[in-house]
Amino acid sequence: MQNKRTIFIIAGLLLLAGLAIISLQFGAYKFQGNLWDVLVEVVIGKPASNPTDSYVFFSIRLPRIVMSILVGSALAVSGTALQGMFKNPLATPNLIGVTAGASLFAAITIVLGSYLKSFIPDALHFFLLSIMAFLGAIITMIFVYRISTTKRKTNVVIMLLAGVAITALSGAITGFLTYLTDEEELRDLIFWTLGSLGGSSWLKVGILAVVILLAYSLLLNKGKALNAMMLGEQDATHLGVPVEKIKKQIIVLTALLVGTCVAFTGTIGFVGLIIPYILRLIFSSNYYIILPLSAIGGGVLLLIADTLSRVIVAPTEMPIGVLTAFLGTPIFIAILIRHKKLL
């Protein structure tokens, strides 16, 4: 089992690296020189022979590709961890309203904090935005968990309907805010509902990388515990699994992951649904394997989706939420049909 897992992880990482290299060559900008010359020049510290090539490569395309991998990975791991905790394949950040809660708080921060923006440095602004989105995510998560779970059993219908309610409320408040704001802020608000990886920068990549590193170091080794919890939380406690502590960690860490992703890229739906679903088809519900693999699978999925979004309508780009929804909704419906009796 251990060996099998290692092989899959290494194969996944290789696939991801290969796709990233391929994806670097696609985009609206056509490199004047050779892509590898640009790389070599920087490695040996020579001044760039074509500054625009070098700028597009290092300041636009590379951070964007890294961002798409990180965001995809974080969203997929959040989905998998939440599904383990709620013991249901429909528990994803989007469907239970956590994404909506995060984007609502981010939107409020943008509107109310817009006058602050000119006084505080960029780094602090992004930091504040992610903290607020995190708060929105964790409040929603606790709310949904409290009202949908009684005696350690989750009522799936209530969980999903709570998500519907929060998404509607968030939409209403965001809609209300658009009437209070001027055009420039409005443009930012629209971004939350569609999701975009445009405007990725090394600063955002850096903040997200720190968050991911922290969250993964605590989350990715919870696979065996989640497997035990599948048997029932009582049994897991008897097996020595600290169930309550793990649940609290999952709530806080997934809220942190989802909040940071939403703060930087808006609402990118369905990643947390698609990846665990596919992995479960292959490995069944073995969280020991699917939790780390979802970290890689999410990166692969969003990298492919983002590359498509940059290429199919160049020189502009398709909102990435459109593509993930195309991939995600059939899977959503498939889950509904398979689990008809359980709902």
Place this chain on the structure above:
Amino acid sequence: MLLTTTLVFGACQQNEETNEQVNEEITIEVEKNQEKIVSLNGAISEIICELGRGDEIVGVDVASTFPEWLTDSATVLGHANTLTVEGILNLQPTVVMTTVGSLKPEIESAIKNAGIELIAFNQEFSVEGTKSLVLEVAEFLNEGYKAQEINQNIDGVVSEIAAFDNPPSVLFIYARGAGTLMVAGKDTPMDQIVQLAKGENSITDFSDFKPLTEEALLGANPDVILMFDKGLQSLNGFEGLVNAVPAIAETNAGKNNGVIAMDGAFLTSFGPRLGNAAKELNALLTPYAK
């Protein structure tokens, strides 16, 4: 070598006096002036073309629809909100021209960081604002002397517009299908062009664009409704508009079948054709002034 020849040829077309004396000096000068322009504003694109430099435009936004050949010779990069930095940089421009506040800040800074000159002109929707935009664009392209001619033309046409004894009350409705109907209040380009055409905006109690409500419509009671031709098409004509908003039938405009449809870029770009647009609107308003 081929490049130099083309440039010299271009110079001959621009300055007829220098036809005979093609020398080294002119070649260098023209090479220096030759830009590769990305213009992200309809009025700016029109001004550049009016200055005779339209062949240097390599990319435009969707609002740059005039002159018509421009969309064939230049790459259309999309709407100001959906532009991508890569799309702009791919055209290898020497300068990107836009208006203040129309680009997302991160796109603005990315263009500058790529080492490309970015100029954001101030665009004010008035005759004076248009004239100073013409002047600024012309001065940037070292064509200052041509600006005067364009501006005199605008002034000339504007001064020809006759005032009405009873100015008609005009309501501008922006439509993209029956679901999206907005009316123009004060401080909008439409408000300005209606005033230039000697009409009166029916809306006096709010600024910017607001969703159309039937009660506000009846309160404003316009004599005529002004729309973009594409907007009226999206509703299938005046009948479609009345179907979508039945209250229109109760207003003066509904009673006289009063609707005017004009090309959006022509009516509100506030570029070199400003005077002509105002004059045409004035002529179209005449039947409704009693």
